[in-house]
Structure formats: structure tokens, C-alpha cells
Amino acid sequence: MEDLIILYNPTFFFFCTLSCFIPPSPSPSPPCSVKSTLLEVSQDYPKRRFTKSSILYGFNLQWTVMSEMTSRTADVMRVSSHCEVYEPCDDSFALVDALLADQTNLINHDPKVCMEIGCGSGYVITSLILLLKEKLPNVHYLATDTNPIAARVTNETLQAHGVSAEVVCTDIASCLEERLAGLVDVMVVNPPYVPTPEYEVGMEGIASAWAGGENGRSVIDRVLPVVDRLLSEKGWFYLVTLTSNYPSEICLGMRKRGYASRIVVQRSTEEENLIILKFWRDKDEEGVDKETSSESFVKQFSRSLSSFMEKQWR
Numbered sequence: 001m002e003d004l005i006i007l008y009n010p011t012f013f014f015f016c017t018l019s020c021f022i023p024p025s026p027s028p029s030p031p032c033s034v035k036s037t038l039l040e041v042s043q044d045y046p047k048r049r050f051t052k053s054s055i056l057y058g059f060n061l062q063w064t065v066m067s068e069m070t071s072r073t074a075d076v077m078r079v080s081s082h083c084e085v086y087e088p089c090d091d092s093f094a095l096v097d098a099l100l101a102d103q104t105n106l107i108n109h110d111p112k113v114c115m116e117i118g119c120g121s122g123y124v125i126t127s128l129i130l131l132l133k134e135k136l137p138n139v140h141y142l143a144t145d146t147n148p149i150a151a152r153v154t155n156e157t158l159q160a161h162g163v164s165a166e167v168v169c170t171d172i173a174s175c176l177e178e179r180l181a182g183l184v185d186v187m188v189v190n191p192p193y194v195p196t197p198e199y200e201v202g203m204e205g206i207a208s209a210w211a212g213g214e215n216g217r218s219v220i221d222r223v224l225p226v227v228d229r230l231l232s233e234k235g236w237f238y239l240v241t242l243t244s245n246y247p248s249e250i251c252l253g254m255r256k257r258g259y260a261s262r263i264v265v266q267r268s269t270e271e272e273n274l275i276i277l278k279f280w281r282d283k284d285e286e287g288v289d290k291e292t293s294s295e296s297f298v299k300q301f302s303r304s305l306s307s308f309m310e311k312q313w314r
Helices: 090-101 103-109 123-132 148-160 205-209 218-230 247-256 294-313
Strands: 003-008 013-020 039-041 048-050 059-066 113-117 140-145 166-169 184-189 231-242 259-268 273-281
Touching (some): 090 123, 090 231, 103 123, 103 231, 113 218, 123 140, 123 148, 123 184, 140 148, 148 166, 184 218, 218 247, 247 259, 247 273
Parallel strands (some): 113 140, 140 166, 184 231
Antiparallel strands (some): 013 059, 039 048, 231 273, 259 273
16 A cells, blocks of 8 residues: 655645555664754755665655756756665765855856766766766766765766766775875865764775774865865865864864865754765965964864854754
């Protein structure tokens, strides 16, 4: 028996046909709320917020969507999937929202090379291409993932949306650093950020998508110097973090490399606080006495985050 559920939102409405089944061997959910299946209707952007995972909760979702949405970002229902590949969820949506909020600036930035490290299902890199392709048709896009199944799934997602990118199966960007050094104008990374035991970092399959080691920083701390080498002089870098990753320390470390930073998106879930950071090279940062100002920088970041969160709640 199928139930017809009608959901209404001031911006749009859609019909959802929901049929249930019991999966033979449900996979364990990762230890954080953003790794679970959610349906979220956002008031900030007129587009749907849901994943189509039938593994975690045992639902088979078949959606017929009627709305005034544009095709500015990837359609979740055309995103390919596999049980060993992380599906779009809150962190993915927050990162794409950061790119969407910065779309005009990105177009004016006129990037020649854009790259995603850790592409997973391909939702983010596909969304980035769709955001830019109308105004900037000649950008070269690359995406990497250590999981070969994720590389295949990303290619399928790109093809389903009629766009293309160079997808490479590699650890971070190990086979691309020499070729791309100083050439990447836009970098996006949704890293494995969940605090876990160190032995879980780098495991095969879907675990590699979330296991971040102590403080969730093991992979992040490996990514940052690679990003520094790959970014062009005008390069921008978007990074997904949690408060438990100590984002102020991440910003401070990048500041010592000559980068300014700001919070683009902050989003709270029941169990955690997502923060999307944006970095760019700033010569003014190179002249700052970074050792003596570290404590004041962390305090300033905390004030900025508190202020940002207050504005979100108003």
C-alpha cells in the first residue's frame, strides 16, 4: 500500500510517494547526525533538502517534484549512489549553499580551474559546475576521491546532469600536485571530519568519508598544505568543518600561510554545528606578528562565530 503525502512550503510544494520495505542488511550509520537520512525544507533557499538513502532507515523514496526551482544546483534524485559511497547530506547541502551564496562573486572571480577533493557522490562538484557554466563555459573542473567506487559514482552523477569533469582516483591530490601547482582558482573540500579513533582513518569503503581521527583533524591537516600548493595567487578555498575540529585553529594555521578567512555558512543540527569556511590569499596577513596575536585571533574568531549564529537565529 502506498501513501500519498502532500507537503507544503511557501516557496514551493511537492508530492512524495513513499513506499516502505525492510532492507536485508542495513548498514550502520556513522557517528554523527549529518550522516543520517534527513528531509529538510529550507526557508533560506527555495529548493528541496533531502537524501534518497534507503539503507539507513529502510525507505524507498520515489519523488515527483513540482516547484519553481531552477537547475542551479545538482538534482538529488539524479545523483548516483552506492552503499560504499557517502550520499549528499547536511554537510553537502551546507557547502553547496555556501557556493550558491557566493555565486556572483565566483562568476566575477572568473576561475579557470576548479577542483574538489573528496568528491564522493559528485553532488558538490556537479552543483559547482551548474552554478558557473552559463556565465563561465570554459572552466576546467577536476575531482578526486580515494574511493574508486566514489570516482565511478561521481562520473555517473556528472553524466546524469549533462556536465563533465576530470575525475581522478587518488589520495587527496597525490598524482596531481606537480601538474596543478599554483593553478587552482577554486577549491572545495568536504573532508572526513568526524572525531574517531585514529585506526579508522583511511579505511576502505564508506568509512573513509567520515573517519577524521583525533578531533576530526587527521585528514584536514593533511589536506591544508596540499591546498596551499595547488591554489593560484587568486585562489579561493571552501572547507566544511565542525566546531569539534577547532576551526579557529584551522584559520590560524592558514593565516600563518598568508590566508585570510571568513565564515560563509553556519548550520546547526541536533548533535553538531557545521561551519563552512572560505580562505583566500591576503598579503596583509603576511606582515602580522602571528605568534603574539594567536590568542587574540582565536578570541576574535569566537566572537565572529557567535555573531554569525545570532544573525542566523534572528
